[in-house]
Structure formats: C-alpha cells, structure tokens
Amino acid sequence: MIQRVAIIGLGLLGGSIGLALRERAPDIATTGFDANPHVRAVASERGLVAEVCESPAEAVRQADLVILCVPVGAMGEAAGAIAEALPMHAIVSDVGSSKQSVAEALAAALPGYTIIPAHPVAGTEQSGPEAGFASLFTNRWCILTPPDGADPHKVEALSAFWAGLGAKVEIMEAAHHDLVLAVTSHIPHLIAFTIVGTASDLEEVTRSEVIKYSAGGFRDFTRIAASDPVMWRDVFLSNKGAVLEMLGRFTEDLTALQRAIRSGDGDTLFELFDRTRAIRRAVIEEGQDDDRPDFGRKDHGA
Numbered sequence: 001m002i003q004r005v006a007i008i009g010l011g012l013l014g015g016s017i018g019l020a021l022r023e024r025a026p027d028i029a030t031t032g033f034d035a036n037p038h039v040r041a042v043a044s045e046r047g048l049v050a051e052v053c054e055s056p057a058e059a060v061r062q063a064d065l066v067i068l069c070v071p072v073g074a075m076g077e078a079a080g081a082i083a084e085a086l087p088m089h090a091i092v093s094d095v096g097s098s099k100q101s102v103a104e105a106l107a108a109a110l111p112g113y114t115i116i117p118a119h120p121v122a123g124t125e126q127s128g129p130e131a132g133f134a135s136l137f138t139n140r141w142c143i144l145t146p147p148d149g150a151d152p153h154k155v156e157a158l159s160a161f162w163a164g165l166g167a168k169v170e171i172m173e174a175a176h177h178d179l180v181l182a183v184t185s186h187i188p189h190l191i192a193f194t195i196v197g198t199a200s201d202l203e204e205v206t207r208s209e210v211i212k213y214s215a216g217g218f219r220d221f222t223r224i225a226a227s228d229p230v231m232w233r234d235v236f237l238s239n240k241g242a243v244l245e246m247l248g249r250f251t252e253d254l255t256a257l258q259r260a261i262r263s264g265d266g267d268t269l270f271e272l273f274d275r276t277r278a279i280r281r282a283v284i285e286e287g288q289d290d291d292r293p294d295f296g297r298k299d300h301g302a
Contacts, residue, residue, distance in 0.1 A: 002091070002161050003028060006063035008056055008078055010034040010043040011228075012123060013095045014069030015132025018048040020165040023134040033059040034129070042129040057085035065091045065161065067118075068106075072096040073234035079109035086113065091154050093118045097181060097231075098239035099145040099174035107147070116150055116158050119143045119177065120167060121185075127228040138166035145174040182242035187250055189232055190243070192224035 005021060007014045010032050021028050032049035033056045034040050044052045053059040060066050060082045070078045075094060086092070092115045096102045099117045106115045122140035124131065142162040146155045159169045172180075199218070236243055260268040 002064045002157055004062050004064050005030050005161075006060040006066045007032040007049055007069060008034075008059065008066065008082065009069030010039050010048050010052070010129050011069065012127050012131040013120065013136075014067070015043065015046070015048040015129050016122075016134065016136035017067060017069070017095075017165065018043075019046075019132055019134040020137060022047065022050075024166065025164055031059040031063070039129045046129060046132075048129060048132060056081045060090070061085045061087070063087065063090050065093065065158070068092070068094040068096075070094075071228075071231050071234040072098050072102055072238045075102050076105035076109050079106050083110055086110065088113070090114070091116055091158055093158060095120055096238075097185060097235045098242075099143075099177045101238035103145065103147060103174055114151055114154050116144060116146045116155060117174065118145070118158065118162065119181070120162065121181075122167075123227075127231070135166065137162070140167055141170055142167040143170045143172050143177055145172055145177050147174075178239050178242040179245070182239060182246040186235060186239060186243050187246050189224055189227065190236065190247070191250075192221040193232070195221050196225040 005017075005028055007018055007030065010018070011034070014032065014034075018030055018032060021030055030049040031051045031053055032043060033053045034043060040052050040054075043049065051059075056078070063086075066082065066086065068075055068078050075096060079092065090113070092106060092110055092113055094102055094106070094117055096117070097119060099119060103115065103117050106117070120137055120140060120142040122136050122142075124136075144155065144158060144162075155171070159171075162169050195218075257269075257272070259265075
C-alpha cells in the first residue's frame with residue numbers, strides 16, 4: 001500500500017497532487033521538496049504537503065511513492081539527487097508530458113528501482129505553487145507507461161493512487177503515448193506559440209491592435225501560449241521524433257489547405273471543416289470540454 005508520498009517539485013502539478021491528497025486521502029503522509037526556496041516557502045504557507053523538506057533526499061527517505069514533478073529535461077538530475085536516500089521498495093513516477101525520454105533518464109539514474117512513468121493529462125496555463133488546486137485531476141486521464149517486466153502489483157497500486165485523486169487511468173506503451181500526445185497536445189501548443197509570435201511581429205498591425213481586437217480564437221491561442229516556457233522547451237526537445245513526424249504531417253495538410261484556398265476549392269474546405277466539427281462534438285461527448293456557448297465566456301467573439 002502507498003502510505004507515504006514524496007513530491008519533488010511543488011509547482012502546479014506537484015502542488016495539486018499534494019492538495020488532492022490532503023482532500024481525498026488525508027491518511028497518506030506527504031513530504032515535498034522544491035529547488036526554489038521561494039516555492040518551498042509558498043508550499044509551506046499553502047500546506048501543499050504536510051512537510052516541506054530542505055533537501056530531496058530528506059523528502060524521499062521513507063517514501064512508498066516518489067513523484068517527480070519537474071520539467072522533463074531535469075528528470076535525470078532530480079532522480080540522481082534522491083538515489084542514495086531512496087528506499088528500495090519505493091515506486092518512482094513522474095508527471096511529464098513525454099514518456100520514452102523520461103523512462104530512459106530515470107532508469108539510468110536509478111538502476112534496480114521500480115520506475116513507472118505517468119502523465120496526468122491535466123493542467124492550466126498557470127504555473128508555480130500558487131496555481132495548484134485539489135480538483136485538477138478530477139475526471140481527467142492519467143496515462144501510465146510501465147516498462148516491460150514492471151511489477152503488476154505496483155502498477156495496480158499506482159493506478160489506484162491516481163484513481164483516488166479523481167483521475168481516469170489508462171495503460172499505454174511509452175512510444176504510443178508520445179505519438180498520441182504529439183498530436184493532441186504538443187503540436188497544438190507549437191501552433192499557438194507560433195501564431196501568437198507571428199501576430200506580435202506584424203509590422204502592418206500594431207501589438208496594441210492585436211491585443212485590443214483579439215477575438216475568441218486568438219484569445220484561446222494566447223491562453224495556450226502563456227504556458228510555462230521551460231516545461232514546453234523540454235517537452236519539444238525530449239519528444240523530438242514524434243513531434244517532427246506529426247509536424248511533417250501537419251505541414252502537408254496545411255499546404256493542401258493553402259492550395260484549396262488559392263484555387264477557390266470550397267468543397268475541400270467544407271469537407272475539412274465539417275469533419276473537424278464532428279471531432280469537436282466527440283470531445284464534448286467524451287466529457288473532455290465544456291459545451292456551453294463560447295466555453296462559458298461572458299464576452300463573445302468570433
């Protein structure tokens with residue numbers, strides 16, 4: 001059973017795990033550490049974990065489960081910092097958005113330990129210890145990518161842990177996870193970063209006009225583009241293969257769309273828009289978004 005949880009990294013995800021445990025599983029003891037002293041101070045003030053420790057080794061010394069909530073590029077370093085103090089029975093997991101690179105980094109830093117990578121598909125554009133909240137994982141997917149030969153009892157224990165925080169749990173191969181998330185998360189973020197950057201660089205349109213006349217579509221892009229730059233830099237570099245594959249496919253589709261607009265091919269445009277509209281309906285039916293008009297905004301824009 002998981003009775004003691006150590007959280008390394010007390011930002012949005014780490015803090016939300018701590019708050020969810022406090023609300024949903026108060027009998028589980030929690031410790032935490034963050035390399036930033038300011039984050040540790042805020043974590044103590046907010047009670048993100050029961051005990052904020054001054055070193056990662058202190059945080060994990062008695063843990064049954066260690067969750068690394070750091071950027072994917074820092075996973076190996078974070079794992080190395082806990083290696084000497086980590087109990088042999090402990091499960092080591094994470095919350096990163098790419099899984100193959102994380103699995104490799106953790107296995108290299110912690111040989112012989114039980115490593116079960118995980119990705120709670122939940123978050124906001126906010127970051128930091130102030131941003132966490134207990135219901136972040138409610139009715140959201142958490143994907144586990146256990147390596148071949150992983151102890152099934154420990155996989156089940158980690159699945160039950162995330163289910164206890166309100167998540168829906170899925171088991172998936174790491175390579176397949178990285179391809180799926182490249183489509184559903186990584187490429188959309190890359191597009192958002194690009195279009196917002198393009199708008200701010202236009203000489204013919206001033207930045208004040210871009211901000212003043214932002215309609216609904218551009219506002220949604222700016223929300224995504226406000227995400228943590230360190231986290232997303234590491235995601236793109238760590239999931240390079242899948243991102244480049246999906247980006248190539250997207251570029252081909254974009255070229256076909258340009259051709260249709262240039263040639264006045266309305267049938268092709270309508271067929272694409274009708275097909276994507278059906279995808280939107282399916283997302284709502286799956287319970288993954290809000291079906292209120294304009295996502296429940298008070299102000300409306302095209």
